[in-house]
Amino acid sequence: MPRGxxxxxxxxxxxxxxxxxxxxxxxxxDKLAQYQRLSVKHxxxxxxxxxxxxQPLSLLTANQTYQMADRADKTDxxxxxxxxxxxxxxxxxxxxxxxxxxxxxxAVLREKMVLFWHNHFACRTQNPWYxxxxxxxxxxxxxxxxxxxxxxxxxxxxxxxxxxxxQNRKGHPNENFARELMELFTIGRGNxxxxxxxxxxRAFTGWGFNNKGExxxxxxxxxxxxxxxxxxxxxxxxxxxxxxxxxKKQTAVFICTKLYRYLVNDTPxxxxxxxxxxxxxxxxxxxxxxxxxxxxxxxxxxPANVGNLIKSPIDLIVxxxxxxxxxxxxxxxxxxxxxxxxxxxxxxxxxAGWPGGKNWIDSSSLMxxxxxxxxxxxxxxxxxxxxADPEDEALxxxxxxxxxxxxxxQSTADWDKFLAGIPKGTTKEQVAEVLLSPEINSxxxxxIVQSGSIKSMVVELVSTxxxxxx
Amino acid sequence: xxxxxxxxxxxLASGVFLIPSFLKPFEAMASNELSGFKNLVIIQLSGxxxxxxxxxxxxxxxxxxxxxxxxxxxxxxxxxxxxQALNPNLAALKELYDQGWMSIxxxxxxxxxxxxxxxxMDIWQTASASDQFLTTGWIxxxxxxxxxxxxxxxxxxxxxxxxxxxxxxxxxxxxxxQNPGKLYSNTREPxxxxxxxxxxxxxxxxxxxxxxxxxIETYSSADYIQQTSKTYQTKAEYPQTAFANQLKSVxxxxxxxxxxxVYYVSLSGFDTHTTQINQQGRQLKVxxxxxAAFIKDLKQSGRLDDTLVMTFSEFGxxxxxxASDGTDHGTANNVMLFGGKLxxxxxxxxxxxxTQLDNGDLKYEIDFRNIYATLLDKWLNVNNSTVLNSGFRxxxxx
Numbered sequence: 001m002p003r004g005x006x007x008x009x010x011x012x013x014x015x016x017x018x019x020x021x022x023x024x025x026x027x028x029x030d031k032l033a034q035y036q037r038l039s040v041k042h043x044x045x046x047x048x049x050x051x052x053x054x055q056p057l058s059l060l061t062a063n064q065t066y067q068m069a070d071r072a073d074k075t076d077x078x079x080x081x082x083x084x085x086x087x088x089x090x091x092x093x094x095x096x097x098x099x100x101x102x103x104x105x106x107a108v109l110r111e112k113m114v115l116f117w118h119n120h121f122a123c124r125t126q127n128p129w130y131x132x133x134x135x136x137x138x139x140x141x142x143x144x145x146x147x148x149x150x151x152x153x154x155x156x157x158x159x160x161x162x163x164x165x166x167q168n169r170k171g172h173p174n175e176n177f178a179r180e181l182m183e184l185f186t187i188g189r190g191n192x193x194x195x196x197x198x199x200x201x202r203a204f205t206g207w208g209f210n211n212k213g214e215x216x217x218x219x220x221x222x223x224x225x226x227x228x229x230x231x232x233x234x235x236x237x238x239x240x241x242x243x244x245x246x247x248k249k250q251t252a253v254f255i256c257t258k259l260y261r262y263l264v265n266d267t268p269x270x271x272x273x274x275x276x277x278x279x280x281x282x283x284x285x286x287x288x289x290x291x292x293x294x295x296x297x298x299x300x301x302x303p304a305n306v307g308n309l310i311k312s313p314i315d316l317i318v319x320x321x322x323x324x325x326x327x328x329x330x331x332x333x334x335x336x337x338x339x340x341x342x343x344x345x346x347x348x349x350x351x352a353g354w355p356g357g358k359n360w361i362d363s364s365s366l367m368x369x370x371x372x373x374x375x376x377x378x379x380x381x382x383x384x385x386x387x388a389d390p391e392d393e394a395l396x397x398x399x400x401x402x403x404x405x406x407x408x409x410q411s412t413a414d415w416d417k418f419l420a421g422i423p424k425g426t427t428k429e430q431v432a433e434v435l436l437s438p439e440i441n442s443x444x445x446x447x448i449v450q451s452g453s454i455k456s457m458v459v460e461l462v463s464t465x466x467x468x469x470x
Numbered sequence: 471x472x473x474x475x476x477x478x479x480x481x482l483a484s485g486v487f488l489i490p491s492f493l494k495p496f497e498a499m500a501s502n503e504l505s506g507f508k509n510l511v512i513i514q515l516s517g518x519x520x521x522x523x524x525x526x527x528x529x530x531x532x533x534x535x536x537x538x539x540x541x542x543x544x545x546x547x548x549x550x551x552x553x554q555a556l557n558p559n560l561a562a563l564k565e566l567y568d569q570g571w572m573s574i575x576x577x578x579x580x581x582x583x584x585x586x587x588x589x590x591m592d593i594w595q596t597a598s599a600s601d602q603f604l605t606t607g608w609i610x611x612x613x614x615x616x617x618x619x620x621x622x623x624x625x626x627x628x629x630x631x632x633x634x635x636x637x638x639x640x641x642x643x644x645x646x647x648q649n650p651g652k653l654y655s656n657t658r659e660p661x662x663x664x665x666x667x668x669x670x671x672x673x674x675x676x677x678x679x680x681x682x683x684x685x686i687e688t689y690s691s692a693d694y695i696q697q698t699s700k701t702y703q704t705k706a707e708y709p710q711t712a713f714a715n716q717l718k719s720v721x722x723x724x725x726x727x728x729x730x731x732v733y734y735v736s737l738s739g740f741d742t743h744t745t746q747i748n749q750q751g752r753q754l755k756v757x758x759x760x761x762a763a764f765i766k767d768l769k770q771s772g773r774l775d776d777t778l779v780m781t782f783s784e785f786g787x788x789x790x791x792x793a794s795d796g797t798d799h800g801t802a803n804n805v806m807l808f809g810g811k812l813x814x815x816x817x818x819x820x821x822x823x824x825t826q827l828d829n830g831d832l833k834y835e836i837d838f839r840n841i842y843a844t845l846l847d848k849w850l851n852v853n854n855s856t857v858l859n860s861g862f863r864x865x866x867x868x
Contacts, residue, residue: 081744124588179601266677310677340632349635350592352603358680359605362633363623363688364646366681367656387632393517393587393741397749438678443668463661465681 012036014433015301016043021437021470022263022309023047023295024108026319029434030421044295048288051110051143056136059097060090063129063213084394090128095338095345096331098135102314103321109291113142115314116262119356121153121185122348123162129213130158131346146255146285147246150185151239157209163351166208170223173201178241180351186245188254192230199227203236252281256290263294265305266357272299307437310360311470313341313369319470320373320462323435325414333409339387340368347389366465373462376411415455428457438466509724510849511733511779512609512636515757517741518587519783520750521803522822524560525574529553532824536790540746540797550574553821559754562762570815571765571774572808573867577822578841579802579834583785587741587799590784595636597839597858608842608857609732610639615856617642620731624691627723628734629716637734644732645691647719654696657689695728702726706767713737714760721767724777731850740783744794757781765808774810778849778868781806782838788830802834805841807867814867840865 013036020027024047027035035043102111117138125131134156141149153159154177160166163177178201182192206222209215227236230244245251256276260268279290294300311319317337320326328334338344342365343354354360361369374380388396422431432440432448435458440448444466451457461467526542527533529552534541547555548564554574556563566572582600584590593600597608606614609626616625626637626644637644647653657663665682666689673679673686702725708714713735720733737757742749761779768774786803802822822832843854843862855861 124586184603308677310681342632347588350589350603352605355605358677359638361681361684362638362643362646363684363691364631364633366684367653367688370662370685371656387630387634387736388516388738389588393738394743396739397517397741397743397753443665460661464665465678465685468681469678 012039014306015040017434018301018306018437019043019047019295020108021307022300023291024112025102025315025322026470027434028323028421029418029426029431032421032426032434033423040296040301044292047109047295048143048292051107053107054110054136054140054142055101055105055107056139057094057097057101057132059094060129060132063127063211087126087128088392091126091131091346092332092335094128094132094135095335098345099314099318099321099334100331102318103326110139110142113287113291114139115312116259117142117149117153118345119348119353120258121159122351122353123158124347125158125162127158127161130156130161133213134158135346143288143291144286146280146287147242149287150246151242153185154181154238154242155207155215157213157215160207160209160215165204168201168205168207169221170202170205173198173205173223175201177201177204177207181242182245184352186242186254187248187251191248191250196229199229200236200241202227203229203241204238207238246285249277249281252277252285256280259290259294261356263291264300265308269299272297307439307466307469309470310357311468312354312356312360313338313343314345315470316341316369316372316468320376323418324377325417326376327412327414329410329412333411337368337372339389341365341372344389366468369468370463370465373467374459375409377413377459377462379409379411381409418458419454422454428454432457432461435461436464436466437470506776507727507729508776508778508849508851509731509733510845511720511735511777513757513761513779513781514591514634514636514734514736515740515753515781515783516587516591516736516738517783518590518785518787518799519740519753519803520742520746520797521783521786522789523746523750523797524557524754525550525576525804525806526555526557527553527821527824528555530821530824532789536824538791539795540791542747551817554817557751557754559751560758562758566762566765566808567816570812571769571810572806573812573815573818575805575807575818575836575841575867576820577802577832577835578782578805578838579785579832580837580839581834583801583831583834585785585799585801587784592635594782594784594838595634597842606640607634607636607638609637609734610635610643611857612639612732612846612850612852613637613642613644614639615852616731616850620729622691622694622729623687624695624728624730626732626734627695627720627728627730629719630734630736634734634736637732644734645688645695647692647695650692650696650699650719653688653692657692662689695723698728699723699726704767706763706770708763708767709756709759711756711760713756714763717760717764718767721764721771724768724773725771742787743792743796743798746791746796761808769810776811777809778811778845779806779808780841780845781808786832789824789827789832790830800831801828802832805838809868811868818867836865837862841867844868 016035016038017027105111123134137152137156163180164174165177168174175197178197183189202223206218208218224235226233229236229241232244256273257268260273276290279293283289317334348354428448431454447460448457451460523542526547528544528547542557546558548558548561549555550567563572580600584593584600595607596604598604613626623643623645628634628637628644628646629648630646631648633644633646666686669682673683699722702722704718704722708718716735720735723730739753768777782805783803785799785801787797787800792798826833839858839862843858844864844867846852846854846857847864848868
């Protein structure tokens, strides 16, 4: 018996639930009544409609840190320490601001795709203003045009700095950006030569940014000589290189393979990916038509593609927050969850991003995953020390006595709202079906039957491995 | 089972439960049964430890010229030979050095070094080239290569709350254990116990099957680690620091006969851009005293010959100090080894060359992957090319 409801009889609600698990952060029980009569097509339209508007993160209003650094005498220990601390606080605030936006927005599809691009264009910067700027670029273009997105990301101070293009000058090319552009952002390994990297790095010479965090083309540092790239020759600029890369069909295949793994299945299906790539390529890299195609494709709802993806830590945290209307007295506890589970926003492990899938799971992360939901729902205690991020080492070096952190989740689930949202006449099993993506097997059935109340059933269900899947 | 128990226990998710007293401890293994079971202990110093103020090249004037305010004066140093000396905060290591249980490899690094903490740490943990991104760690790949023989997660144990990338393979991963009793009680909460019991068979190859498999392995590993390690009572004295406690746990695991090949421990706080003397000194003291206690504990229990300790940091620091009495991110660094069976005791190779620099940074002379290759080939007995791909030549320090 295949997992999930059998394809032919998969009812409309099961499809909507699957759609929201993948295109959003899960379905809330109070939407049951409203959505169960919706056709897939209408639900997809509704997803896009509610993501129409891009609400930027606006925590930071100016590039203050840069001005501060400018003013500060960097050799003064105290000032430097304060400067670092202020930066780190802003990074935390930014992390939480985005988590809150994901947890409360109606534009779930947009935020889900921002999370995708955040990982695709993985970047670290110590400047929170740059981080916010890049995040907003990824948000504005999340459902738009890939070429526009790519160009804006490539010209963002965060990325220019991260991949050393600020040091890429005529006569002294720095190849870091050119390499990652091809290896990770567009076409993938095996589709370009080392010579292509060298030549294209020359085309990006002079790309940089100014003190205000604006892209500048420093003409004096640009190598305007002739370059030969992927078989074409000319006095290429950076934009020309991007055009040439996008002319290669393989770029569309590369992007769609990643999208497929994010939205559909860890194991790409060649035929489905190629169909997506055709749409992306022939549609001038417009993203929405490809996403609509996926969400309305029959194969998207096939049993093999339902309830089989491991939620990312952010999916898990945000999903909980949304489904149970969680409020945190101390929101920073969510960052402890991120650390314990191995996904701190704005801190990807490297430029290749979080590998995802089974890589999320090891003995300790799984134990935390199984415990965090019930802890949050019960205001329990999380006992967690964990490792500092390497970038925090400078701060840590200055702190002689670091204590083990033991944090009360200090969270409140709005149970009244959750229970009130359940439509009259809904069975416990139906509530369970909304919470869990995989098929309800006989073991889970006995959990459901034996549980004394909906509340205790819910606490148990969110503590199962099944809840880790979407 | 009473389901209300679960609600109660999840409100106290921190494992405050006592270990059930009815569980009978395993018989302690006879020590002759244990000898010959080799284990590797890796100590990661996070933040980029300044190797030049750790193993000080006091015989070279350039050291004093480049570090006007942070060079360590000769009378304070603990001299090892006429060129290099220990930082005074590492005084506890002198005895190990004199006994032949310590070896120092100078100028270890890799081509095209990266000065970002997280990237360089990534490179050391995955054993990748600097332009290559791997999603598995080198110890994880050792587990993968070896999983026909050692198929339990506790083959590699990290004494921590979370598991580092270094210990994650594609098929197998190590296990993070900060406290065996706590891990045990966490896995024994009634609800988890029931889930595990209900899923002992028919595990699919899909992600759900993988989650249950991991859960079951954690469940049985927690039991094994707890039951085995509690058969050994530590007699040795350790300093009262968190890091010493971690090494004390490792020694307990080793001495109790845990079938673990690799242990992983880290100590952070080495990113000393400002007022380095005190900051680094404090951390080196924590490090040196803990390692000395650990090595002596193992000597006492007869397991030192089967143990090899390697200490590394993601990079060293620039030769010239900065204007804040600190040092900035650099490149090549020293690696420290400890054990009872070192082939080449003392200082392994020449002190770092302070004249021929690469843009103010030390040039590496030994690729860290040659050290890994040696550990794999000669200590863990696997062909290093199954783990390091490019097949690095092994060295002769063991």
